[in-house]
Amino acid sequence: xxxxxxxxxxxxxxxxxxxxxxxxxxxxxxxxxxxxxxxxxxxxxxxxxxxxxxxxxxxxxxxxxxxxxxxxxxxxxxxxxxxxxxxxxxxxxxxxxxxxxxxxxxxxxxxxxxxxxxxxxxxxxxxxxxxxxxxxxxxxxxxxxxxxxxxxxxxxxxxxxxxxxxxxxxxxxxxxxxxxxxxxxxxxxxxxxxxxxxxxxxxxxxxxxxxxxxxxxxxxxxxxxxxxxxxxxxxxxxxxxxxxxxxxxxxxxxxxxxxxxxxxxxxxxxxxxxxxxxxxxxxxxxxxxxxxxxxxxxxxxxxxxxxxxxxxxxxxxxxxxxxxxxxxxxxxxxxxxxxxxxxxxxxxxxxxxxxxxxxxxxxxxxxxxxxxxxxxxxxxxxxxxxxxxxxxxxxxxxxxxxxxxxxxxxxxxxxxxxxxxxxxxxxxxxxxxxxxxxxxxxxxxxxxxxxxxxxxxxxxxxxxxxxxxxxxxxxxxxxxxxxxxxxxxxxxxxxxxxxxxxxxxxxxxxxxxxxxxxxxxxxxxxxxxxxxxxxxxxxxxxxxxxxxxxxxxxxxxxxxxxxxxxxxxxxxxxxxxxxxx
Amino acid sequence: xxxxxxxxxxxxxxxxxxxxxxxxxxxxxxxxxxxxxxxxxxxxxxxxxxxxxxxxxxxxxxxxxxxxxxxxxxxxxxxxxxxxxxxxxxxxxxxxxxxxxxxxxxxxxxxxxxxxxxxxxxxxxxxxxxxxxxxxxxxxxxxxxxxxxxxxxxxxxxxxxxxxxxxxxxxxxxxxxxxxxxxxxxxxxxxxxxxxxxxxxxxxxxxxxxxxxxxxxxxxxxxxxxxxxxxxxxxxxxxxxxxxxxxxxxxxxxxxxxxxxxxxxxxxxxxxxxxxxxxxxxxxxxxxxxxx
Numbered sequence: 001x002x003x004x005x006x007x008x009x010x011x012x013x014x015x016x017x018x019x020x021x022x023x024x025x026x027x028x029x030x031x032x033x034x035x036x037x038x039x040x041x042x043x044x045x046x047x048x049x050x051x052x053x054x055x056x057x058x059x060x061x062x063x064x065x066x067x068x069x070x071x072x073x074x075x076x077x078x079x080x081x082x083x084x085x086x087x088x089x090x091x092x093x094x095x096x097x098x099x100x101x102x103x104x105x106x107x108x109x110x111x112x113x114x115x116x117x118x119x120x121x122x123x124x125x126x127x128x129x130x131x132x133x134x135x136x137x138x139x140x141x142x143x144x145x146x147x148x149x150x151x152x153x154x155x156x157x158x159x160x161x162x163x164x165x166x167x168x169x170x171x172x173x174x175x176x177x178x179x180x181x182x183x184x185x186x187x188x189x190x191x192x193x194x195x196x197x198x199x200x201x202x203x204x205x206x207x208x209x210x211x212x213x214x215x216x217x218x219x220x221x222x223x224x225x226x227x228x229x230x231x232x233x234x235x236x237x238x239x240x241x242x243x244x245x246x247x248x249x250x251x252x253x254x255x256x257x258x259x260x261x262x263x264x265x266x267x268x269x270x271x272x273x274x275x276x277x278x279x280x281x282x283x284x285x286x287x288x289x290x291x292x293x294x295x296x297x298x299x300x301x302x303x304x305x306x307x308x309x310x311x312x313x314x315x316x317x318x319x320x321x322x323x324x325x326x327x328x329x330x331x332x333x334x335x336x337x338x339x340x341x342x343x344x345x346x347x348x349x350x351x352x353x354x355x356x357x358x359x360x361x362x363x364x365x366x367x368x369x370x371x372x373x374x375x376x377x378x379x380x381x382x383x384x385x386x387x388x389x390x391x392x393x394x395x396x397x398x399x400x401x402x403x404x405x406x407x408x409x410x411x412x413x414x415x416x417x418x419x420x421x422x423x424x425x426x427x428x429x430x431x432x433x434x435x436x437x438x439x440x441x442x443x444x445x446x447x448x449x450x451x452x453x454x455x456x457x458x459x460x461x462x463x464x465x466x467x468x469x470x471x472x473x474x475x476x477x478x479x480x481x482x483x484x485x486x487x488x489x490x491x492x493x494x495x496x497x498x499x500x501x502x503x504x505x506x507x508x509x510x511x512x513x514x515x516x517x518x519x520x521x522x523x524x525x526x527x528x529x530x531x532x533x534x535x536x537x538x539x540x541x542x543x544x545x546x547x548x549x550x551x552x553x554x555x556x557x558x559x560x561x562x563x564x565x566x567x568x569x570x571x572x573x574x575x576x577x578x579x580x581x
Numbered sequence: 582x583x584x585x586x587x588x589x590x591x592x593x594x595x596x597x598x599x600x601x602x603x604x605x606x607x608x609x610x611x612x613x614x615x616x617x618x619x620x621x622x623x624x625x626x627x628x629x630x631x632x633x634x635x636x637x638x639x640x641x642x643x644x645x646x647x648x649x650x651x652x653x654x655x656x657x658x659x660x661x662x663x664x665x666x667x668x669x670x671x672x673x674x675x676x677x678x679x680x681x682x683x684x685x686x687x688x689x690x691x692x693x694x695x696x697x698x699x700x701x702x703x704x705x706x707x708x709x710x711x712x713x714x715x716x717x718x719x720x721x722x723x724x725x726x727x728x729x730x731x732x733x734x735x736x737x738x739x740x741x742x743x744x745x746x747x748x749x750x751x752x753x754x755x756x757x758x759x760x761x762x763x764x765x766x767x768x769x770x771x772x773x774x775x776x777x778x779x780x781x782x783x784x785x786x787x788x789x790x791x792x793x794x795x796x797x798x799x800x801x802x803x804x805x806x807x808x809x810x811x812x813x814x815x816x817x818x819x820x821x822x823x824x825x826x827x828x829x830x831x832x833x834x835x836x837x838x839x840x841x842x843x844x845x846x847x848x849x850x851x852x853x854x855x856x857x858x859x860x861x862x863x864x865x866x867x868x869x870x871x872x873x
Contacts, residue, residue, distance in 0.1 A: 074635055076686045077658035 586611050586733050586765040587632055587650075592641035594627050601627045602638070603789035609733070612762035614755070616780025617769040618868050623786045625769050626666065629737055632767075633663060645733060659688055662731035664739045668710075668722040676713070676721055677706030680728075687729040695728040702747055716742040723751060727758075734758065734766040740775060748775070755779045773865035783864060785871050793871055801861050804870060807846055809834040811855035820852055821845065826873045837862075837870040 587609040594602040601624040609615055619625045630636035631643050634650035643650035646657045653661075676699060684690035699706060702720045710718060719742040726734060736755075740748045756779055758764060770776055776783060783800055785793040793800065804825065809815065810833050817829045819836050822845070827836040832855075838846070843859065850857040862870065 075633060075653075075658055075661055075663050076683060077655040 584611055585609060586613075587645045587767075588643070589628070589632055590642045592628070592631055592638045592643060594624070594631060594636065594638050601789055602631065602641075604641070605786075605790050607632075607784065607791055607794075609765050609767060611765055614759040614766045614768060614779055614781045616776035616783045616864075617767055617786065618771070618773070618776065618783065618864075619786035620872055624789050625786055626737055628786065629663075629735055629767065629769060633661065633735060659729070660732040662726035662729065662734045664719075664722050664726045664734075664736045666738045666741075668718050668725075675707055675709050676704050679710060679721065680706075680725060683725055684729070689729050691728045691730065695724055698724045698728070702750070714742075716744055716747065719743060720747060720751075727754070732764055734764065735769075736767065737769045738771070739768070740770060740772060752779055773863065773868060777864045783867075785868060787872060793867070797864060800864075800867055804837065804839050804862055804867050805841070805846075806860040806862055806866070806870075807834075807836045807838060807849070808858045808860060809836065809849060809853060809855045811853050813854065815853065815855070819849070821849060825870050 585608040587607075589605060589607045592602050592605045592607075593600070601622075605624070605628060607628070617625050617628070627636060631638045631641075632645065632650055634643070634645070634653050637651055645653060646660060648654055648657050677696070680695045680699070681692070684692055684695065696706065699721075702724070704713070704717055704720055704724075708717075710721065713721070719739065723736075723739055726736075740751060743751060752775060755766065755768065759766060759779060759781065766779075768776060768780055777797060780797065782794065782796055784791055787793075793804075795803065807819075807821070809819065812832065814832055815829050815834050817827065817834075818824070819827055819829065819834055821836060821838055821841060823839045823841050825837040825839055827834060846859055847857060849855065
């Protein structure tokens with residue numbers, strides 16, 4: 001207790017300094033991590049170190065959140081200490097997570113267990129964090145409080161880590177479960193959405209986007225309203241009485257759909273086959289294999305030579321019986337895959353095959369241009385819709401996670417596509433002859449993670465002052481300038497980002513202009529009902545394009561989001577009407 | 582003998598090149614309602630923040646309930662209620678949720694009283710703070726500060742945003758709270774009439790120090806305005822001690838003096854061959870005179 005009190009005192013005295021020092025330390029450690037990743041690529045300590053870096057950053061954010069409420073809250077007894085517990089608990093958990101990650105290198109079972117362990121501890125911590133409110137009178141208030149930025153940041157970090165680290169190291173099953181545990185920290189509704197996102201989009205890169213989209217939906221619909229149980233079980237509130245309730249209703253319906261879909265489509269062996277496929281794809285034996293025909297299909301024409309799907313296809317279609325493990329599994333996979341195609345149809349193209357396949361519905365198929373434009377437009381439109389419906393001054397808080405997810409998506413795609421390998425699998429099946437390749441893969445992997453971390457940090461540091469500057473000097477509306485800055489930041493990521501920016505910029509500009517023409521009044525302001533409605537309209541063709549060229553999952557998601565935006569626009573409109581009145 | 586709830590000794594605070602508090606001394610005895618006045622930038626808010634440990638003074642010592650203000654214990658914080666000029670954060674919360682949330686930190690939080698006050702002041706518990714007017718937010722802030730029955734209540738411009746009804750209601754509550762001799766209050770406001778109504782002592786801050794302090798009646802006895810009407814042209818300076826301010830125009834003069842006996846004032850009539858009248862000042866006038 002003495003130690004804790006001492007720490008409290010130190011914290012209390014130096015909190016403002018710590019708020020700066022901790023994130024800066026985090027950045028420095030990230031820099032050290034970059035260096036180590038280059039110098040010593042094969043060590044798991046890089047992961048450990050970077051996780052600690054994140055923990056510092058997260059700690060700073062928690063403190064920052066507490067400080068954001070104003071210095072007068074210093075006078076609320078226990079307020080600072082309470083947040084300090086959070087600020088110290090987060091790094092503690094993250095370090096535990098880092099330990100777990102380090103342990104991951106021994107194999108997938110340990111991975112899953114350690115992931116669960118970490119998540120379980122995180123859940124306990126989260127529970128304890130909420131306990132203060134629970135013991136007193138207002139748990140819902142606290143939960144709502146935590147739904148503010150601090151929680152978002154922590155969760156974003158965890159999601160990113162989850163995506164980049166865990167899912168890359170494991171099969172989709174454990175990734176899904178970890179995702180499940182991760183997002184299941186909040187409410188059962190969120191758990192459903194996590195599963196909904198993970199299943200519907202069922203791919204680590206699209207999962208990132210999916211999670212973010214769901215996160216947006218979460219906020220748009222104010223799911224926290226559900227904690228106000230009294231309004232749902234009758235009483236003086238009618239469920240249909242206020243427009244606020246439309247959100248939760250829609251969300252419940254979505255969750256119901258997700259459950260139905262999961263129940264109808266869930267197959268235990270899906271993940272086993274996925275794992276096997278990954279294993280095969282990681283095996284150089286298959287890499288050298290020629291493609292073969294299946295029902296007259298010329299498979300080599302269907303795949304990019306640099307794509308990992310080639311291995312999938314080799315694995316899938318190869319009937320060479322000389323491989324000690326390949327034959328039966330390959331046949332089984334073909335059967336399983338075929339059984340999942342539409343009744344009476346045979347694959348007429350590999351894209352179609354993959355579209356109805358078991359995984360990678362979004363990023364595995366389709367050209368780069370299509371997938372980036374479609375996903376880019378949907379993702380960024382959602383991110384900005386979200387951003388613009390909130391306090392513009394705090395917009396950076398909401399734009400940034402969008403960029404974060406984008407980067408994760410691109411990164412994940414990078415691994416799947418251009419890197420052509422999941423390095424950790426090599427590690428797991430490593431033999432001396434593969435050591436060189438392993439090191440090379442690890443180096444690339446860690447380098448990419450490090451660069452991403454660095455870019456994120458730089459973007460965070462740059463975005464906020466830039467937005468302020470733009471809003472004061474260049475553009476009349478703070479919100480629009482925020483969009484453009486974010487677009488520029490996206491551009492930084494890759495040339496694909498340029499395409500995203502153009503499409504997104506056109507969409508946003510059209511949305512803005514159309515909204516102005518549409519109403520010519522206060523309703524036209526960015527984030528207002530007109531703007532939201534236009535954005536929702538823009539999503540309809542996107543949904544069509546997605547269905548035609550890409551995946552029905554993305555298409556449905558677009559439609560759902562469009563519906564959500566319409567509802568939100570309607571509510572916003574009603575509120576504006578009230579304002580006018 | 583009453584003890585001091587708060588004490589500030591030789592407090593100095595500087596913001597960059599600007600000195601705000603320059604060796605200020607102030608004590609707040611138990612059972613006192615201290616009305617704090619001063620011009621904009623005189624250092625009232627800085628004084629309050631130093632006193633409550635929200636701002637660290639460059640020099641001097643501040644204590645509250647006998648504890649160092651910068652290291653207040655939980656127990657001491659439990660006994661402080663503070664209404665800042667603008668309520669911090671929490672704009673996304675609903676009023677009721679906000680009070681419950683804050684209340685969860687206090688041992689003696691009177692939830693019933695909080696919600697009763699909300700009802701009386703027309704604040705809906707379900708309304709988000711972000712959608713409230715400034716006045717409503719201020720009401721909420723006041724409720725937050727009052728309902729845990731603090732021993733020291735500090736109000737920094739609390740009524741500026743309140744409508745007349747709420748203001749009257751609030752002042753009534755302050756008067757009631759002021760009846761408790763164990764409780765002290767610091768009431769910082771520019772509205773002199775409010776301070777006249779609630780404050781047992783007035784403190785006027787000027788140039789970073791306490792320029793004037795005392796009970797209102799005492800101050801009114803100490804500081805008075807003399808009107809002089811002579812038959813001849815008057816030449817400054819007017820021959821009287823402790824002049825705070827004087828205006829001489831032809832054969833008339835208006836002089837504000839401090840701590841000058843009636844006899845000395847009346848003797849001016851003979852000295853200047855003039856008619857002399859003594860006027861009592863209200864608090865606003867006193868404030869104006871001190872700050873001229």
